[in-house]
Amino acid sequence: VADVWPREDKGPTQAAILQAMTATPVLLARLEAAVGGDAVLTDPAVLDGYRTDEAGIDAPRPAVAVVARSTADVQAVVRAAVEHRVPVVTRGAGTGLAGGANAREDAIVLLTRGLDRIVDIDEGNLTAEVDAGVITSALNAAVAARGLWYPPDPASIDTCTIGGNIATNAGGMCCLKYGVTGDFVLGLEVVLADGDVLRTGRTTMKGVAGYDLTRLFVGSEGTLGIVTRARLRLLPAPQPPATLVAAFPTVHAAGSAVVAATATGVRPSLLELMDRTTVAAVEEFAGSGLGDLDLGDAGALLLAQSDAGPAQAAYELDRLTAVCQAAGATATTSTTDPVQGEKLLAARRVAYTALQAKGATLLDDVAVPRPRIPELVERTEAIAAQHDLVIGTFGHIGDGNMHPTVVYDAADDAASRRARDAFDAIVETALDLGGTITGEHGVGLVKRSHLPGEIGPVGYRVHRAVKAALDPLDILNPGKAF
Numbered sequence: 001v002a003d004v005w006p007r008e009d010k011g012p013t014q015a016a017i018l019q020a021m022t023a024t025p026v027l028l029a030r031l032e033a034a035v036g037g038d039a040v041l042t043d044p045a046v047l048d049g050y051r052t053d054e055a056g057i058d059a060p061r062p063a064v065a066v067v068a069r070s071t072a073d074v075q076a077v078v079r080a081a082v083e084h085r086v087p088v089v090t091r092g093a094g095t096g097l098a099g100g101a102n103a104r105e106d107a108i109v110l111l112t113r114g115l116d117r118i119v120d121i122d123e124g125n126l127t128a129e130v131d132a133g134v135i136t137s138a139l140n141a142a143v144a145a146r147g148l149w150y151p152p153d154p155a156s157i158d159t160c161t162i163g164g165n166i167a168t169n170a171g172g173m174c175c176l177k178y179g180v181t182g183d184f185v186l187g188l189e190v191v192l193a194d195g196d197v198l199r200t201g202r203t204t205m206k207g208v209a210g211y212d213l214t215r216l217f218v219g220s221e222g223t224l225g226i227v228t229r230a231r232l233r234l235l236p237a238p239q240p241p242a243t244l245v246a247a248f249p250t251v252h253a254a255g256s257a258v259v260a261a262t263a264t265g266v267r268p269s270l271l272e273l274m275d276r277t278t279v280a281a282v283e284e285f286a287g288s289g290l291g292d293l294d295l296g297d298a299g300a301l302l303l304a305q306s307d308a309g310p311a312q313a314a315y316e317l318d319r320l321t322a323v324c325q326a327a328g329a330t331a332t333t334s335t336t337d338p339v340q341g342e343k344l345l346a347a348r349r350v351a352y353t354a355l356q357a358k359g360a361t362l363l364d365d366v367a368v369p370r371p372r373i374p375e376l377v378e379r380t381e382a383i384a385a386q387h388d389l390v391i392g393t394f395g396h397i398g399d400g401n402m403h404p405t406v407v408y409d410a411a412d413d414a415a416s417r418r419a420r421d422a423f424d425a426i427v428e429t430a431l432d433l434g435g436t437i438t439g440e441h442g443v444g445l446v447k448r449s450h451l452p453g454e455i456g457p458v459g460y461r462v463h464r465a466v467k468a469a470l471d472p473l474d475i476l477n478p479g480k481a482f
């Protein structure tokens, strides 16, 4: 199988390896004394499970993995790592799509899954205090039982962790109306690179004392500190959503509908797009599940929801339907029944799986200003033709965040190289359109070489200065992000 990720995308491997290997027996003894022998994992078969995340970039087996069960455990691991000059790669559930949790030969992989307590749900203050290893859907279920809601909803919600969501500033389908993970983080407990514990943020809804250190750690991909606990903002439970699906002849027409919808003042809670290639892949994989809706030769499918409450949601869907028809929709269907609505959304939910069924995939994640989405999709189509590849584009059109997915034959070296070239060309296109190299998955390893192009030389210098101030020995997830 060809490897689309060359060595330079995988981060450094040689530095300090020899020293770390020599130190391993002493380091292991130190770790076992600190956290208990059962928490120090050295079985090669077990360690192989902690080599990579879901980005598909191969990585070496780590030197050791440690299950942390408390903040004190995390502190002990970091202090041992500092003493032995060994890197620490923090790993939540390993569902990341940027290679951020990928291991190195010389690394301790720190597993947060033992930090699994929902410490407090404060209904009066609408906050929850949660350990970093809590699975996101477990928090959702716990707050829902009290009539509350934690909105961030990455599609990996049943497996990913709150700590991983914070470290990547994860998004999802309802971010359009409610915001991303970072918008719900009020404060953090973080173990710093010297083992000290920093507590950031506040318990109040407002508060402006000092630098906003909470925001600094959100999205820092394990490179500045290890999140052990978070105080999160909650909302009252949402109203059941009403759902609309509209088929368009072109992505351009769907994009015009989105721009026009935004101008109406209607605030959909979900606005998703699938292009022609993705619609065809979904139909082939599962049938679209869209009942009587005639997709014909649909060039794009727009899916929208409103959770504005029974009467208002119906009104908002009527407005959106009218906007879609004015923009050239060839078919529309809508429902106020949430169960039927979920069936309509099924086509979007299987989009990535349907493209994966066609071959090996490189899932991209870029964002552009909303009005430029049609250009992004059209230029992606041109990149597909130029590189003789299939690229399906789907994603969160409401917030300009799309996932062009390159499909290729991994057994074909030339096709694999073209796939990687196409992936990079899409990232550069997003920048050219005034967008960003990643809307929600993070930089990790896959976008490392593109970061300077987005943040510029001064931005890069400031990033390096922040890293040097907080982690002068480069212990925390070195080689990731930049």
Ligand SMILES: Cc1cc2nc3c(=O)[nH]c(=O)nc-3n(C[C@H](O)[C@H](O)[C@H](O)COP(=O)(O)OP(=O)(O)OC[C@H]3O[C@@H](n4cnc5c(N)ncnc54)[C@H](O)[C@@H]3O)c2cc1C
Binding pocket: 053, 054, 089, 090, 091, 092, 093, 094, 095, 096, 097, 099, 100, 101, 112, 132, 153, 154, 155, 156, 159, 160, 161, 162, 163, 164, 165, 166, 167, 168, 169, 170, 171, 172, 173, 221, 222, 223, 225, 226, 227, 228, 440, 441, 477, 480
């Ligand atoms: C099927 C599928 C669907 C997905 N859908 C979405 C989606 O809709 N939206 C989205 O944004 N992402 C999505 N993702 C990507 C992924 O689930 C998110 O990036 C998620 O936030 C990662 O959480 P994790 O616990 O798996 O973190 P990991 O993959 O273990 O780690 C991710 C990064 O965070 C760091 N990290 C983890 N925990 C901590 C911590 N406690 N302190 C400091 N650093 C830490 C790691 O070092 C790494 O850099 C999807 C992934 C899959 C496989």
